[in-house]
Amino acid sequence: METTKQLTLRFASIIPYEESDPFPLENIPFGVFVNPNEQEAHCCTRVSSFVIDLALLENDRLIEADNVFRISSLNRFISKGKDYWLYVRKTLQQLLTRDNPNSLTPEQLAKYAFNSSDAKMHLPLKIGHFTDFSSSKNHAQNIAVMFKGKDGSLHNNFVHMPIAYHSRASSIVVSGGQIRRPKGQLRMGEWGATDKLDFELEIGTIIGNANKLGHPVKLQQAEDYIFGYTLLNDWSSRDILLWENVPLGPFNSKNFCTTISPWIITAIALSPFKHPLPPQDPQPLPYLHSPSNFTYHIDLSVSLSTGKTEQTILTSNFKNMYWSPTQQLTHHTVTGCNLQIGDILGSGTVSGKGPRECGSLFELSGGESIVLENGEERKFLHDGDIVTLRGQCKGEGYVIGFGECTGTVIPALDNSEYY
Structure with missing residues (x-):
């Protein structure tokens, strides 16, 4: 389990948030939203009040992926298996942590992050049963x-x-x-x-x-x-x-x-x-x-x-x-x-x-x-x-x-x- 590592991440996020925030770096949930600039459904995560577009990170090769996130469901991502889920989770935590060699600059964050109030959320999965x-x-x-x-x-x-x-x-x-x-x-x-x-x-x-x-x-x-x-x-x-x-x-x-x-x-x-x-x-x-x-x-x-x-x-x-x-x-x-x-x-x-x-x-x-x-x-x-x-x-x-x-x-x- 990652408890110790997660507790140190809380104090170093490039996106500031309160201790009571439901979407800290310890969370890293996954969903699908409509990118307001492209009007296209992309896979995403969320930190505090910001939705992070994973398709854009994929395009810029900040996440190793092959057409995994520029689609309207998480099914392809999920099908990659547990090792890949953990890789994406850890990569996102590194990109969003201050004083990390791989952390996003403010300019990059502005490109990839959208205010959650502007994000229209989509059904996150293609549900078979x-x-x-x-x-x-x-x-x-x-x-x-x-x-x-x-x-x-x-x-x-x-x-x-x-x-x-x-x-x-x-x-x-x-x-x-x-x-x-x-x-x-x-x-x-x-x-x-x-x-x-x-x-x-x-x-x-x-x-x-x-x-x-x-x-x-x-x-x-x-x-x-x-x-x-x-x-x-x-x-x-x-x-x-x-x-x-x-x-x-x-x-x-x-x-x-x-x-x-x-x-x-x-x-x-x-x-x-x-x-x-x-x-x-x-x-x-x-x-x-x-x-x-x-x-x-x-x-x-x-x-x-x-x-x-x-x-x-x-x-x-x-x-x-x-x-x-x-x-x-x-x-x-x-x-x-x-x-x-x-x-x-x-x-x-x-x-x-x-x-x-x-x-x-x-x-x-x-x-x-x-x-x-x-x-x-x-x-x-x-x-x-x-x-x-x-x-x-x-x-x-x-x-x-x-x-x-x-x-x-x-x-x-x-x-x-x-x-």
Whole structure:
């Protein structure tokens, strides 16, 4: 791990920033933006409030690359492998560190860096497949109680394997977009716009390596298949879900939209924040069991803006997950399923044990309306509501931030659009 080296870099950046800045040199996230001068999508990184165009650095041979960054997705970069990811990370840290023989001059920095407020962010990946898990025991227990009463219990299989369903990669959008309220079958004989629209606070795992069809990934190798992580909002229609869920699970209640944050935080940057999993009882089967299974200590929060006020309505932490990202990945491939570079595995709703640590509005409200600071009430989302997910890891003298994952709810289409 690079903890010591990263702490010294903080004091030498050619871009000044505060200790609380979410994008220090310890971070080096990756994304895609539209270069405002060329009006072309390029791969990029970010330091403090500046987006750094990697395609321009590639053009000037400051990064060894062969048409890796002048494209509209990170997939080609990711396909180069872990050694190349680390090379690019270290090269960027050197270029952006003062008193380094390779550091950028102010004139060079002005050429390659753009103010983040002027940067239109792009979906960072070409996403082939999206699988969403349910891996928070706290969330599963809370939902069981809501549906079955105080004696509600988990499904028997929850503690034996990570549960998941396949959702739609085509409807994944980048932060900042509009989320149209869906219409569908709400219950027997009833069709219309959902009035039980909800968010789900999740972390998305970005696959960085592909396994061959028919060849599972062993748990001890799974970490090598992960490029990084992003915030993920699995928008959900609870009334459509309740009607369609049996016998095959979520479909139209989930496939209409998923939002991810524009920045992918690498597994390398998060390595100092690994956290042991909570005890797993019963002990998983051998292919899922390891004493070194881990999650991450990531502080998470969700804020809700109603047009009249914005407030943080819940907080949580990724350390509370029952199943780890590596266990999810291993279980996904145990039958020989082949993952591909750029695939996303959603963690499932991230919930803690406290009353304000629930990862969805439905779970937070417990079926009853919550009262906001301005007196407004919410049981589910209203048109015009803006939901923002945030995440960060706090190190010794620095912060690793995920950026924001934001979406605005807009009204459903008129019935004439359907029939």
